[in-house]
Amino acid sequence: MSKKILFFTLFLWLTAVIVPVFAQEKADTTYTFRFVPQKDMFYVPWSDNDKELAQLLECVRRNKDSILGGSLPLYVDGYCNSLDSEKENLRMAAIRSNRVKSELIVRGGIKEECFITRNHAADGDFVIVRLTVPAPEASAVESEGLSKAEEERLAAERAEQERKATERKAEEARHAAEKAEADRPVKEQAARQAEQHQEITATPLESQSSAPYHFAPRANLLRWATLTPDLGLEWRISPSWGIAVNGSWTSWTWQDNARRYALWEVAPEVRWYLGETKRGYLGAMFKAGQFNYKLSATGKQGDLMGGGITGGYQLRLSDALSLDFNVAVGCLHADYEQYETIGGVRVRAGKETKNWWGPVNAGVTLVWKLF
Known part of the structure; x- marks a missing residue:
C-alpha cells in the first residue's frame, strides 16, 4: 500500500x-x-x-x-x-x-x-x-x-x-x-551551349543588322540605267541615324547637236533607321541642280531646286553589299528658258517657272559597306 x-x-x-x-x-x-x-x-x-x-x-x-x-x-x-x-x-x-x-x-x-x-x-x-x-x-x-x-x-x-x-x-x-x-x-x-546553338541556327539575314558600318559608297543603278552616272556616300552617325549625299552628272548630244540631254544634281539626305535590324528608314532630302533637255523641236534649260520626305529599305546581299530601295515625295521648283536651234544657233523662245508636286526621286542603290 x-x-x-x-x-x-x-x-x-x-x-x-x-x-x-x-x-x-x-x-x-x-x-x-x-x-x-x-x-x-x-x-x-x-x-x-x-x-x-x-x-x-x-x-x-x-x-x-x-x-x-x-x-x-x-x-x-x-x-x-x-x-x-x-x-x-x-x-x-x-x-x-x-x-x-x-x-x-x-x-x-x-x-x-x-x-x-x-x-x-x-x-x-x-x-x-x-x-x-x-x-x-x-x-x-x-x-x-x-x-x-x-x-x-x-x-x-x-x-x-x-x-x-x-x-x-x-x-x-x-x-x-x-x-x-x-x-x-x-x-x-x-x-x-544554348546561346551558341541559337547563334548557329540563326539565318544570316536575321542575325546581322544592316547597320554595322560607318562609311559606305553608293551608286544609284536607276540613274546609271538612263546613262546618268551617279555616285554618293553615306555616313552612319549611329545605328539609328545616317547622312547620305548623292551626285549625278551627264552630258549627251546627237543628231548634229539637234538633240541634247545634260544634267547635274546634288541631293543630300538625313535618315532615321527603324526597328531592331535597322533596315527600313524614313528621312528628309534636298535637291539642287541644272538641266538642259532638247528631245524635240523646243529645248528647256534652267535650274531646279526642291526636296521631300524619303522612305526606303535596305536588302542585305552579303556582309559588304546591300541594295537600297528608296523613293522621295515632295516638291520641285524649276526656272528655265525655252529655246530653238536655228542654223546651229540657239534662239530663245520664252521663259517659264513651274512647281512639281509628287515623286521627286527614286533609286535602286548599290551600297558597299567600306568600314
Missing part, C-alpha cells in the same frame, strides 16, 4: 513539472531564405523560399498586433561569404536582409521599426528571420509549485532549443548554397 501511495505521489509531481514544460515550449519560429551566391536578388520560388515566406507571413499575421506594438520584434540575420572581401560580404548581406524585409513590409503590412537586423560576413548565402513567439500561458494550477530556479532552468532550456534550431537552419542553408555553387558551372555551361 505504501508503494502505491509513493508511486501516485511521484506521478502527480511529474505531472506538475513536465506538463508546464511542454506547455511553455515555443513553436518553430526560425525561417531561412536562400540566395544565389554573389547575387542579391530575392528569388521567392527558388530553393523553397516561397514555402518559408508563406509560413512566415502566416506567423506575422497571427502576431501582427504584438509585432506592431513593439513587444515582438523580428530578428533578421543576413549572411554572405561568396565575395572577395569582408566589406563586400557585409554589404551584400545587408542588401539581402533589406530584400527580405521589404517583402514582409509590403506583404505583411509591418514597418521597418519592427526589425532588429544583424549582418555577417560568414557561414553562407542566406537570410534567417527569427520570431520569438511567446508560449501560451500556463494556468494558475499548472504554474503553482514552480520555483524561481526551476523557471530559470526552463527558460535556459528553451533558449538552447532555439539556438540549436537556428544552427540547424543555418547548416541546411549552407549545404544548399554549397550544392548550388557546385551545380553552377554545369548550368552556366548549358546556358552557353
Whole structure:
C-alpha cells in the first residue's frame, strides 16, 4: 500500500513539472531564405523560399498586433561569404536582409521599426528571420509549485532549443548554397551551349543588322540605267541615324547637236533607321541642280531646286553589299528658258517657272559597306 501511495505521489509531481514544460515550449519560429551566391536578388520560388515566406507571413499575421506594438520584434540575420572581401560580404548581406524585409513590409503590412537586423560576413548565402513567439500561458494550477530556479532552468532550456534550431537552419542553408555553387558551372555551361546553338541556327539575314558600318559608297543603278552616272556616300552617325549625299552628272548630244540631254544634281539626305535590324528608314532630302533637255523641236534649260520626305529599305546581299530601295515625295521648283536651234544657233523662245508636286526621286542603290 505504501508503494502505491509513493508511486501516485511521484506521478502527480511529474505531472506538475513536465506538463508546464511542454506547455511553455515555443513553436518553430526560425525561417531561412536562400540566395544565389554573389547575387542579391530575392528569388521567392527558388530553393523553397516561397514555402518559408508563406509560413512566415502566416506567423506575422497571427502576431501582427504584438509585432506592431513593439513587444515582438523580428530578428533578421543576413549572411554572405561568396565575395572577395569582408566589406563586400557585409554589404551584400545587408542588401539581402533589406530584400527580405521589404517583402514582409509590403506583404505583411509591418514597418521597418519592427526589425532588429544583424549582418555577417560568414557561414553562407542566406537570410534567417527569427520570431520569438511567446508560449501560451500556463494556468494558475499548472504554474503553482514552480520555483524561481526551476523557471530559470526552463527558460535556459528553451533558449538552447532555439539556438540549436537556428544552427540547424543555418547548416541546411549552407549545404544548399554549397550544392548550388557546385551545380553552377554545369548550368552556366548549358546556358552557353544554348546561346551558341541559337547563334548557329540563326539565318544570316536575321542575325546581322544592316547597320554595322560607318562609311559606305553608293551608286544609284536607276540613274546609271538612263546613262546618268551617279555616285554618293553615306555616313552612319549611329545605328539609328545616317547622312547620305548623292551626285549625278551627264552630258549627251546627237543628231548634229539637234538633240541634247545634260544634267547635274546634288541631293543630300538625313535618315532615321527603324526597328531592331535597322533596315527600313524614313528621312528628309534636298535637291539642287541644272538641266538642259532638247528631245524635240523646243529645248528647256534652267535650274531646279526642291526636296521631300524619303522612305526606303535596305536588302542585305552579303556582309559588304546591300541594295537600297528608296523613293522621295515632295516638291520641285524649276526656272528655265525655252529655246530653238536655228542654223546651229540657239534662239530663245520664252521663259517659264513651274512647281512639281509628287515623286521627286527614286533609286535602286548599290551600297558597299567600306568600314
